[in-house]
Amino acid sequence: MPTALITGITGQDGSYLTEFLLQQGYRVVGMVRRASTHNYERIQHLLDKITIVQGDLHDQGSLLSLLEEYKPDEVYNLAAQSFVPTSWSQPALTGEVTALGVTRMLEAIRYVNPKIRFYQASSSEMFGKALEVPQRETTPFYPRSPYGVAKVYGHWITVNYRESFGLFAVSGILFNHESPRRGLEFVTRKVSDGVARIKLGLANELRLGNLEARRDWGFAGDYVRAMWLMLQQERPEDFVVGTGETHSVRELCELAFGHVGLDYRDYVVQDERLYRPAEVDLLIADPSKARARLGWEPTVSFPELVRMMVDADLERWKAKIASGQLVR
Ligand code: NAP
Ligand code: F7E
Numbered sequence: 001m002p003t004a005l006i007t008g009i010t011g012q013d014g015s016y017l018t019e020f021l022l023q024q025g026y027r028v029v030g031m032v033r034r035a036s037t038h039n040y041e042r043i044q045h046l047l048d049k050i051t052i053v054q055g056d057l058h059d060q061g062s063l064l065s066l067l068e069e070y071k072p073d074e075v076y077n078l079a080a081q082s083f084v085p086t087s088w089s090q091p092a093l094t095g096e097v098t099a100l101g102v103t104r105m106l107e108a109i110r111y112v113n114p115k116i117r118f119y120q121a122s123s124s125e126m127f128g129k130a131l132e133v134p135q136r137e138t139t140p141f142y143p144r145s146p147y148g149v150a151k152v153y154g155h156w157i158t159v160n161y162r163e164s165f166g167l168f169a170v171s172g173i174l175f176n177h178e179s180p181r182r183g184l185e186f187v188t189r190k191v192s193d194g195v196a197r198i199k200l201g202l203a204n205e206l207r208l209g210n211l212e213a214r215r216d217w218g219f220a221g222d223y224v225r226a227m228w229l230m231l232q233q234e235r236p237e238d239f240v241v242g243t244g245e246t247h248s249v250r251e252l253c254e255l256a257f258g259h260v261g262l263d264y265r266d267y268v269v270q271d272e273r274l275y276r277p278a279e280v281d282l283l284i285a286d287p288s289k290a291r292a293r294l295g296w297e298p299t300v301s302f303p304e305l306v307r308m309m310v311d312a313d314l315e316r317w318k319a320k321i322a323s324g325q326l327v328r
Contacts, residue, residue, distance in 0.1 A: 002073040010040060057101030076227060144280050179219060200321065212250065221300070252306065
C-alpha cells in the first residue's frame, strides 16, 4: 500500500485528493497546522480512514520528522496562503508559506529520502498579465500579486531541485478549479452562496468587484486526478491543467442567478473597494500536453459546475432554515 503525505489536507483540493487517493488504495497522511479549534469540515467524512499529523510549512523540523516517521512514497504540497487579496495585506506571510515553504519541504525530502515523489501546487496566477493566449507550459510568467510572485518562486525551486538533485519533483500549473467545497471568499463560491441566500430571502444584494475579469474555471474533483497522474509518469515533468475555455465573472453571475430564475442585474452591486491593486484580466489554458501525455480531460462543464455549486448552497441554507438555526 503506497503512502501519500498531503499538506493542505483541510483545504478544497486536499479533501478531493484524499478521496481520490483512498480509492486508489493509498494510506493517506494529512498534515495540519496547530489551531485552537479543529478545521476539519471538508474532511470530516474521511477522518476514520486517514492519519492526521501536526506540522507547518513554516517549521523545517516538523517536516523532517513527518517524513522520517511516516515514510511517504509521494508528497502533495497543497498548503499555501491561497487567497490573492490577502497576499497584498500579508505579503511577507504569503512569501514564507507559499514560496519558502516549498523549499523547506524539498529540503526535507532531499535529506530524508530523495526517492519521494513530490507534487507542487503551482498556479495559473503565475501567468498574470498573460504574455501569450492561451497559456501553456512554455508561456513566460508575469505575476500580478504577491501570491503570484510567491508561486513563481515555488515553481522554480521545484524545477531547480529536480535539475540540481535529480528529485522526482513536478509542478502542476493548475487553472482555477472550484466546487461546493471552495472557500466562501473566492468569486465562484461567493456568487453561488449569494444567489442561494437571495433566492431564500436571506439577502437582497451581492457586492462584487471586477465583473469583466475572465478565468478558465473547472471542477476541483477533476484536477486532483491530474495531480496524481503527474506523479505516476516515468519522467518528472510540469503540466498545465485547465479546460481551455474562459468566462467572465459577469457570465458566472448570469448563469448562477439564471439557474434560480433571477436576473443578476437586479442584485449585483459593483463595489470598487473589491477591485485589486493589479488585476489578472484573462486566463485560458492550453491543456493539450496534459491531454496527450496524461490522458487527462475535464468531465464537468462550466454551466454544470455553476449549477452544482448553486444547488449545493441552496440545500445548505435550506437545511439551516429547516433546523431552526435561521429565521427568515
Ligand atoms: P485552500 O482551500 O485555501 O487550502 C489551503 C490549505 O493550506 C489549507 O488546508 C490550509 O490549512 C493550508 N495551510 C495554509 N498555511 C499553512 C501552513 N503554514 N502550514 C500548513 N498548512 C497550511 O486552497 P485550495 O484551493 O485547496 O488549493 C490548494 C493549493 O493549490 C494551494 O497551494 C493553492 O495555492 C493552489 N492552487 C489552487 C487553485 C484553485 O483554483 N483552487 C489553482 C491553482 C493552484 P487551514 O485549513 O489550517 O487554513
Ligand atoms: O477571483 C474577480 C477577481 O478570488 C477570480 C485562487 O485559488 O485561482 C484563485 O485565484 C476573479 C478575479 O480567484 C470578486 O478580481 C470580482 O479577477 O475567485 P478569485 P483568483 O484570484 O483567480 C488561482 C488559480 C489560484 O491559484 C488562487 O489560489 O474574480 N472578482 N469580484 C472577485 N473575486 C473575489 N474573490 N471576490 C469578489 O467579490
